[in-house]
Amino acid sequence: MKNSIIESTNFDFDAVVVGSGISGGWAAKELTEKGLKVLVLERGKPLQHGSGYLGEHAPDWKLPYQGKRPRDLYAQEYKWSSKSGSMNEANRQFWNNDKDNPYADDEGKPFMWARADVVGGRSVLWGRQSYRFSAQDFRANADDGHGIPWPVDYEEIAPWYGYVEKFIGVNGRNEGLPQLPDGELQKPMPWHALEKTIESRLKKKAPDVTLTNARTAILTEDLPGRSACHYCGPCPRGCSTGSYFSSLSSTLPAAKATGNLTIRANSLVEKLEYDPETGKIAKVHVIDTVSGERQTYSARIFFLCASTVGSTQILMNSTSERFPNGLANSSGVLGHYMMDHTIGESGMGLFLDNMDSYFHGNRPTGLYIPRFRNVDGQDPDADFVRGYGFQTYTLRMDWSTGFNAKGFGASLKEDLRKPGPWIFVLSGFTECLPYEDNRMYLSNNKVDRFGIPQVAFDFEFKDNEYKLREDARKQADRLLKAAGAVVPVPAGRKNMSMPGESIHEMGTARMGDDPKQAVLNKYNQAHDVPNLFVTDGSFMTSASCVNPSLTYMAFTARACEYAVKQMAEGHI
Amino acid sequence: MNRREFLQCAAILVSGASASQLGVALTQEQQVYLAAAPDYNQGATRLLNDAQRKTIAAMCEIVIPRTDTPGAIDAGVPRFIELMATDWLNDEERTIFLAGLADLEASVAADYGSSFDELDAAQQLALMEDLEAKASESSWYDFANTRRDFVSDAPFICQLKELTIWGFFTSEKGGTQVLRYNAMPMYFDGDVPLSPDQSSWLTRLE
Structure with missing residues (x-):
């Protein structure tokens, strides 16, 4: 066996990883720990873990407008970023400026593409809920004929889920449910008294559902270099104790510790250069977003982890004689079969239980009701396939939800000072099927400030997604009544999120065994180009109804092991 | 224990x-x-004249008066309102704000021959209750209409109340002496007894 890794001296690096977010951080960690010299290219600005979190622990009175979001600035420069509720003046520096870095949002159909613009990518800003796909999820396409079958089953990926869960730290409660496989979890965060009241009522009146902790990548037990959560509350401002998982707090420091990591911020990847003689990628073309300088780097292997849309954009922009329709796109499916979860309140309820119980600390996550529809085969009353879960939020009404009351003076002040009733929200996360005509593409006539064609979207939710949301709305009403809400408030009938709003875009370079129908094989390796791997959400063959990031991490780690073995065996 | x-x-x-x-x-x-x-409400102001500032200060003290805890003036709310009206309100909202303020000043001058801040508290309250009664059809008062940035066509009295309440509870005095604030709670307990004298926490999840 050749020791190919040593022979990479003709290259600038052993591996180039494009993107430093959830997937890129994992690729950097795994590849550097296996001895590869790795260059990570990040489009966004530098961001230092800890000292870069300028808004962390800033009280309202230290923030511009005492925490109110400046609407004019956001409308002019952060049109899409600001559609995320977690963007505000305490963390604006992490987000993409949509004026500087636009996409062709006036073409195709409306689509929200929310981006970070810093080292760490969206791992700094993510929602942190982390669930395994189930065996049923990996079988879903094969079972009901939508999309193509996954080339991987649950048993094959399960050890990788455990591997990443242990490293990132996910707190939660194992429930032994086939639709929500148990994980390697840290101890769960405690519950509000009201949540325990609701749980006991649901056990009696709605035994078909399980109320459990939202499994969340926030520590309840220390890990090396990271502390258990201090419950300050607003995670998306950054966490200098590394209590929530981000690549800045976790994978990039691990990669750095090997001595094998080079990170370049402000480095926008324009394209990958295909060498027809070797049949491999030879170089990556990079633009320095500050100086405008262009540079290339060679490497033995290339990992695209630039987010679903970012990686697909790079592939589409990397044309050659061999690949006139985008790199590694002999199948023609690149950009198609795009998916996004539908999200939003399916219902909420006002509760007057446990009014004399309050809380200490701000628990930065909620509870979860795992999928309960179409779990044991098709439910007889379901006019849809697949299912959804409910993420729940428990809030106590206060001055910020009741400031529009009538009246003045000491009595108003006294009313606004005190906690009001409880609110329990059921937020449906519903699966989206893969459709060929849901796609992203490159605009014919719009380019960015560096001359790179802008991305456009042609994406809509269809019949099954609407039926799932309607069912979630009805079930939420049933569950809120069973839970004892004094005023259940069902969502309106049009409770459909905007495409892209869940920030779970995926599927545009899907994996599958058949090279005619898929861009990637089961190891995230391009069927057409052996030294190219794509491990962000673009590889997803179906969406499940659970948050996808944990799956990106597990597949990334697995792809890295495979790639290094392939290198060691001289295949790439 | x-x-x-x-x-x-x-x-x-x-x-x-x-x-x-x-x-x-x-x-x-x-x-x-x-x-x-610096605190946000320490910024320089230049939108209002002294007479207008006195009126705004008197009005926000009627909304949130000093009791055994600080009131709106103690918490720097008048300056907060002027700063917000300068560049957080949009043109349409600022026009409503300035016109509403001018109308009130003119009617007080005509009816009482003085300025709003020179009236006694009962007179000030009556005038503001009158403004609220006239505004009561505004969607600003709709149940649960609080999860949004601003109601752009809200009448002056609603703007004044909203900015006063936001400015007060997110100020250091309002947030720590009327509400409770703890930047580093260190643990979460979801079942802590609540007594009637205890206030809400300031922190809202993002």
Whole structure:
């Protein structure tokens, strides 16, 4: 066996990883720990873990407008970023400026593409809920004929889920449910008294559902270099104790510790250069977003982890004689079969239980009701396939939800000072099927400030997604009544999120065994180009109804092991 | 030892040591940075004249008066309102704000021959209740219409109330002496007894 890794001296690096977010951080960690010299290219600005979190622990009175979001600035420069509720003046520096870095949002159909613009990518800003796909999820396409079958089953990926869960730290409660496989979890965060009241009522009146902790990548037990959560509350401002998982707090420091990591911020990847003689990628073309300088780097292997849309954009922009329709796109499916979860309140309820119980600390996550529809085969009353879960939020009404009351003076002040009733929200996360005509593409006539064609979207939710949301709305009403809400408030009938709003875009370079129908094989390796791997959400063959990031991490780690073995065996 | 005390001790034992090693060092760095950052409501103002400032100050004190705890003026709310009206309100909203203020000043001058701030508190309250009665059809008062940025066509009295209440509870005095604030709670307990004299926490999840 050749020791190919040593022979990479003709290259600038052993591996180039494009993107430093959830997937890129994992690729950097795994590849550097296996001895590869790795260059990570990040489009966004530098961001230092800890000292870069300028808004962390800033009280309202230290923030511009005492925490109110400046609407004019956001409308002019952060049109899409600001559609995320977690963007505000305490963390604006992490987000993409949509004026500087636009996409062709006036073409195709409306689509929200929310981006970070810093080292760490969206791992700094993510929602942190982390669930395994189930065996049923990996079988879903094969079972009901939508999309193509996954080339991987649950048993094959399960050890990788455990591997990443242990490293990132996910707190939660194992429930032994086939639709929500148990994980390697840290101890769960405690519950509000009201949540325990609701749980006991649901056990009696709605035994078909399980109320459990939202499994969340926030520590309840220390890990090396990271502390258990201090419950300050607003995670998306950054966490200098590394209590929530981000690549800045976790994978990039691990990669750095090997001595094998080079990170370049402000480095926008324009394209990958295909060498027809070797049949491999030879170089990556990079633009320095500050100086405008262009540079290339060679490497033995290339990992695209630039987010679903970012990686697909790079592939589409990397044309050659061999690949006139985008790199590694002999199948023609690149950009198609795009998916996004539908999200939003399916219902909420006002509760007057446990009014004399309050809380200490701000628990930065909620509870979860795992999928309960179409779990044991098709439910007889379901006019849809697949299912959804409910993420729940428990809030106590206060001055910020009741400031529009009538009246003045000491009595108003006294009313606004005190906690009001409880609110329990059921937020449906519903699966989206893969459709060929849901796609992203490159605009014919719009380019960015560096001359790179802008991305456009042609994406809509269809019949099954609407039926799932309607069912979630009805079930939420049933569950809120069973839970004892004094005023259940069902969502309106049009409770459909905007495409892209869940920030779970995926599927545009899907994996599958058949090279005619898929861009990637089961190891995230391009069927057409052996030294190219794509491990962000673009590889997803179906969406499940659970948050996808944990799956990106597990597949990334697995792809890295495979790639290094392939290198060691001289295949790439 | 009751349950709450037990949990507090347990939490300190479990998480206190580690977080103090990693967390507090950085927190000191942040404390220095945050201490150097000026409060928002210390910014320079230039939108209103002195007479207008007196009227706004008197009005927000009617909304949130000083009681045994600080009131709107103590918390710097008048300056907050002027700063927000300068560049947070949009043109349409600022026009409503300035016109509403001018109307009130003119009617007080005509009816009382004085300025709003020179009236006694009962007269001021009556005038503001009158403004609220006239505005009562506004969607600003709709149930649960609080999860949004602003109601652009809201009448002056609604703007004034909203900015006063936001400015007050997110100020240092309002947030720490009327509400409760704890930047580093260190543990979460979801079942802590609440007595009637206890206020909400300031922190809202993002």
